[in-house]
Amino acid sequence: MEYFIELFLSGLTRGSIYALIALGYTMVYGIIQLINFAHGEIYMIGAFVALIVAGVCTIYGFAGVSVLIIAAIAAVIYASAYGYTLEKIAYRPLRGAPRLSPLISAIGMSIFLQNYVLLAQTSDFLPFPRLIPDFEFMEPVAHIIGSPELVILVTTVVTMILLTLLIKKTKVGKAMRATQQDMSMARLVGINVDRIISLTFVIGSALAAIGGVLVASYIGQVNFYIGFLAGVKAFTAAVLGGIGSIPGAVLGGLVLGLTESFAAGYVSSDYEDVFAFGLLVLILILRPAGILGKARKQKV
């Protein structure tokens, strides 16, 4: 039983990170039907910014959780700026172009950002400081759930509650929902659609950056390539849950994380990915739009 709980918590941790990144994919897709392949790179950039800021903070004598908070805030701001710029230079000029064009532009940006970090930083793996300290009260259960996992779970839950409030309760959220439903109609009723799209990118990037900081301080290393694999997994989670649906992304992330963890724990970690992607295939056969996705009617 203890083993089951261990695997469950490990899957939950992994899944909540997938969910954080998947939200960015799904929100962007919901509004402009674009798969933002450069999203994984934003996650990676978030981790790198946190690494640099944490280094500077330590020099200036900050310690403990304060470093984590400062680094995370810096990462969020920086990554949001990247997301905003990305949309502005790579996607906005292509609005109205055939759907394939922004997709190719997204792949291009992904390759560009990876190589930019590779050249500007290093191709090596870099140690990431253990920004999440081991809490005293967690020690008795540390072998089941460590402090970093706890921090990751709590942070994701809080972030998702805030995101839900933003979308359901605020005026901006209403505008986002309106834009998602019908872009030209939203424009007609006076919503600045371009600004809403920018905002979507900013929010998605901020979530990815939070994920990046959490993961990096959990596993203790960063590299210019980490965004690619995380991006693939998060994209899978978004599709699994139903791309375009926000609760779907969260659910998809958790389902994917738990599947991987249980597959590794009870079967073999050789087949971790086989189970994860097998599940994806199965769900897409039964529900082509994903678990919570709504099939859009295509008018031909």
Add this chain to the structure above:
Amino acid sequence: MKKFTVLLSSMALFLSLAANGFAADTIKLGVAGPHSGDLAPYGIPAMKAAQLVVKKINAAGGVLGKQVELLIQDDQCKPEIATNTATKLVTDGADVVLGHICSGATKAALGIYNDARIPVMSPSATNPGLTQTGDYPNFFRTIASDDMQAQLAVDFAINNLKVKKVAVLHDKGDYGKGFAEFAKKYLDESGKVEVVLFEGITPGAMDYSSIVQKVRREKAEALIFGGYHPEASKLVSQMARKRLKTLFISDDGVKDASFLKVAGAAADGAYVTGPLDLSKVPLNAAAIAEFKAEYGADPGAFFQEGYSAALALLNAIEQAGSTDYDAVTNALRTKYVETPVGNVKFDSKGDAEGVGFAMYKVENGAFAEVK
């Protein structure tokens, strides 16, 4: 066009005549390996090593009173080209061959040399089958084969660490999986140790906590990991996070400064195998100094092994008193020779004795050899 062809063929004829003209009274050392293409960095240092050795030996009067002549052929590490290379060297009358570099190319070429009864020595082909199958009695190497690391790791775990239950993990790559499979084989054969887990992990995955929990559940006393340092540092960090005291044993791919840097304190107490420390071998420093004086740069991969192979081959001819195949291979197997990789002779299968790996332990953020 016709004129050009005539010119070309007459030039070729002239060149071959010239080569035959000098052929009579030299010892011919063939050198084969990738000297062009993307794997050239693995072949060129051994070629330069051969040139340095030959230059030095010729200056000192040659072998058996004859000058040594180099026959250098490029195989680009491709098996299909390596067979042509081998045929060319055989036709050109090579007495011994230094090469090839890549295991695949070496394997393709060996049969041709074997039929022509030419001893071959590779500075770098580590595939275990090349020597262990016994198919190629003409083959020798100055580098340890891939399975020696696994053998060392297993012996160490059994004899020094005295563990009874071992988990074996790998990164699903050729190198890591090969190491892990050999380790499992030797563990099973020992009969003293139970392999409780044998699995591959996905390189680059976000976390390995599920597999770490599995290692705990199986109550493994030691974890043998085949792979490279990024995954190894992730594993040891997560084991530390989960308060797991399992001993960590890994391979040369982990014996890297990055492992110490990235894993930090979690790396302490980890065991890794790595090549023997050659800095105390006198000829090693001399060979590197020779290279630096000639080329003004640090030698690349397999330079020492190439240098040693050239020395060993020419020494064997000297000891045998002729270039006769049986006499030369016998000399290689019985007479010790002082080389940059140590004082070596070759066992019956062709592997160099006294060449290989040592066990290192991470202590206070550095690798220390375990005696």
